[in-house]
Amino acid sequence: MSEAAAVRRFATWNVNSLAVRLPQVLDWLAANPVEALVLQETKLTDDKFPYAEIEAAGYAVSFFGQKTYNGVALLSREPHEDVVMNIPGFADEQARVITGTVGGVRVIGGYFPNGQAPDSEKFVYKMAWLQALRDVVQQELAAHPKLILMGDFNIAPEDRDVYDPIAWAGQIHCTPEERAHFQGLIGLGLTDAFRLFEQAAKSWSWWDYRNLAFRKNQGLRIDHILVSEALRGLVQACSIDKLPRKNERPSDHAPVVVTLA
DNA sequence: ATGACTCCCAGTGGGAGA
Numbered sequence: 001m002s003e004a005a006a007v008r009r010f011a012t013w014n015v016n017s018l019a020v021r022l023p024q025v026l027d028w029l030a031a032n033p034v035e036a037l038v039l040q041e042t043k044l045t046d047d048k049f050p051y052a053e054i055e056a057a058g059y060a061v062s063f064f065g066q067k068t069y070n071g072v073a074l075l076s077r078e079p080h081e082d083v084v085m086n087i088p089g090f091a092d093e094q095a096r097v098i099t100g101t102v103g104g105v106r107v108i109g110g111y112f113p114n115g116q117a118p119d120s121e122k123f124v125y126k127m128a129w130l131q132a133l134r135d136v137v138q139q140e141l142a143a144h145p146k147l148i149l150m151g152d153f154n155i156a157p158e159d160r161d162v163y164d165p166i167a168w169a170g171q172i173h174c175t176p177e178e179r180a181h182f183q184g185l186i187g188l189g190l191t192d193a194f195r196l197f198e199q200a201a202k203s204w205s206w207w208d209y210r211n212l213a214f215r216k217n218q219g220l221r222i223d224h225i226l227v228s229e230a231l232r233g234l235v236q237a238c239s240i241d242k243l244p245r246k247n248e249r250p251s252d253h254a255p256v257v258v259t260l261a
Numbered sequence: 262a263t264g265a266c267t268c269c270c271a272g273t274g275g276g277a278g279a
Contacts, residue, residue, distance in 0.1 A: 016278085017268060041278090043269070068269050069277080114278060154279070173279065208279070209266035220279075252267080252279080 007236070008260040009034040010102075012109060012150040012223055013244075014206075014253035018042040018073070021251055022050050026057050028244055028255065035077050036102040037255075038109025040152045042071030049073070064095045072098040072111055072151075080107070090132035097133070099140070105231070106144035108137065110151035115172045123172070126154075130181040138188055145230040149190060152253060153224050157182045157192065161221035163202065173222055190226035193238035193258045205240050206253045214245055225258045234260040 011034045015021040018039060029037065037059075042049070044065045054061045054075060064085040065071030072095060074080060080100035086092050096111045110133065115126035141147050155178045159165035168174045186192070194203075204219025213219060227235055237259040245254050 020268075041268095116277080116279090171279095206279070209268095211265050213266095222279075249267085 008103070008105075009257055010105070010107065010148055010150065010225065010260070011037045011255050011257040012040070012152070012225060013037065013255035014040040014111070014152040014223060014251060016041050016043075016251040016253065018044055018050065018071070019048070020249065022053060024244055024247055024250070026053065028241075029057060029059065029075075032241070032255075032257065033077070034257070036080070036105075036107050037075045038098065038107065038151055039073040039075070040071075040109070040111035041069075042073055043068060044071055062098060062100060064098055066093075066095050070095045070111055072096060072109055074098045074100045074102075074107065074109055076100070076102045076107075078103060087129075087132045087136045090129070090136075092129070096129070101144070104146055106140055106147040108140065108147065108149045108151075110149065110153070112152060112154045114154050115178070117172055118170065118175050118177075127177060127181070130178075130184075134181070134184050134188065137185065137190075141188060141228060145228060147190075147228040148225060148231065148258070149185065150223075150225040150256070150258075152222060153182065154222055155179065155182045155224075156220045156222055157224075160201070161204075163204065163218040163220065168220075173220060185226060189229045191229075191232045191235075193225045193227050193235050194221070194240070194256070196232075196235055197238060203240060204254075205256055207245065209252050223253055223256050225256055227258065231260060236261050
């Protein structure tokens with residue numbers, strides 16, 4: 001077995017338009033070879049998806065998108081199998097989930113609903129979507145003990161994941177209802193890989209484009225990698241890569257990477 | 262400060278994101 005195959009890395013990145021960010025994604029993959037990468041907010045209909053460019057970079061890719069909003073993709077160094085789009089049994093016009101098996105690991109990539117505001121219809125949708133996701137993750141876990149659920153959760157699990165928890169208290173991403181759903185996923189036997197390790201205080205995965213938020217490090221940790229019990233003992237590292245946020249025309253999110261033995 | 266930016270589809274503005 002080669003040295004490269006001895007360590008396995010899986011990553012998630014909300015790219016906020018793959019049409020704009022494709023060069024950055026290819027540059028990032030060249031510098032950060034991974035076994036699999038899930039993307040959110042591709043914002044591309046399938047006929048416009050740049051699969052040829054991604055395959056030329058050495059990655060198999062499945063994708064599922066729509067115009068303007070949402071859209072997800074699964075990239076893997078080796079071909080992946082048993083791909084499922086969205087949540088079976090949950091009727092949804094929005095392209096938010098892509099699942100596939102990569103080297104024996106079931107990978108679920110999700111772009112969780114934003115929810116807009118706790119008193120909005122979009123929050124009601126977010127709650128229903130989260131419940132449906134929990135059910136399908138539970139089913140997937142029963143069939144695939146080695147499982148990673150990762151993506152843009154649009155939930156800051158704890159106050160330490162928020163730059164100003166007082167100002168954000170009860171606001172979208174920080175409501176008790178959203179946090180309870182996050183804990184519901186943890187309750188399935190999943191572990192927040194980032195918190196398996198000592199991390200710098202004020203570690204965020206998203207910074208608002210406005211108000212010099214990145215420069216001032218005012219952000220939220222809302223992009224997560226959850227690993228199943230069968231994988232937990234193999235996790236060697238988990239980190240947020242802030243470098244792409246320093247690019248020109250960056251996504252507002254940074255990639256999150258987990259390393260397995 | 263109920264803002265600030267960026268993306269998109271639209272089209273000379275507005276919705277959504279988080």
